[in-house]
Amino acid sequence: MISDVIKSAKLRYLYKGTNKKMNTKQFNDKILKLADKTYRLAKSILYDEHAAQDAVQDLNLKLWEKRGKLDKIENITGFVLRAMRNLCLDRLRRKHVENELQNDLEYRESDPHSQLEKKDMATRATVLINQLPELQRTIIRMRDVEGLELDEIAEITSLTENAVRVNLSRARQKIRTQLLTE
């Protein structure tokens, strides 16, 4: 999965004249310090704390295995967030297939207690953000929570900067419209 990401990503390489693998300290300083960001992104996409924690673990392990190539990547934050998003989307796709198979077998109603708990904990704005399509949800959080520039978000989402701006605007306007009409 990650190897595909590495192969397909439009990475800007910065050769430093060395091909040494990252050591533990470099890996801690460059990759593990992004755990909060990757965790928030995973949680935003997967809607589940534990699944997000698992995703962070898996991503870090896969990046550790690929640490020989990480040293050459110029924008490591963008690369890691992009890899995290792709990993989460891959898991959602797999889950979707599994759910379709499950639904063919039986109808399952979601647990009302957990639904209520989630509703109480979240603010109205959080609920509205979570109702956005994944792309808009990811973009608005990358901008308004993580404070990333539009070109960085464009690199992570494989969109043009203008497409990011349009999606960001749509996401914000949807939230405003919902809040004003309630």
Add this chain to the structure above:
Amino acid sequence: MNNIEKIDRLLNLYFAGETTIAQEQELKKYFASQHVAAKHKVYQQIFETFETEKSEIYPENLPKMKILTVRKKPFKTLITSAAIAASILLMIGIFRTGGDSYVIIKGKRINDKELALQIAQTEMNKISASLKSSLKSLQTIDHINETMKTLHKIENIKNKVQNTLNKINIKL
């Protein structure tokens, strides 16, 4: 332009996706203050939500990387193996004086060819067993390729010693 008009203008830019990071910081600061105008109150929770989400962190009690805790033992074993190999090599001295050849193993002078080879072989087997043990531990971790290089050097030393012993076997 008063402050309310300025915020109105920034909000319009914000919802159009046209604000800069600095302008968004200004909005966040305004909505975090005690002076939010009544007409802007409806937007306050948006900015509050983002600030709350930003404070959410990856749980500290979870290991960030399991793999980082399993490096020392195999490396220590490797060093021990290398030390054993080096000390045995030092212990085995090979001497030739004129036409009379003998070997000194662990401080003892041995003239018997068969006995010398037997003792040397036993010591070599110990090195080999030690190396195999190190290899087994190392195979459990990802750094096998790097550490194997060092092991290969020891294996080369072992081979050189073996060659030397073979030569002794011929000349004795």
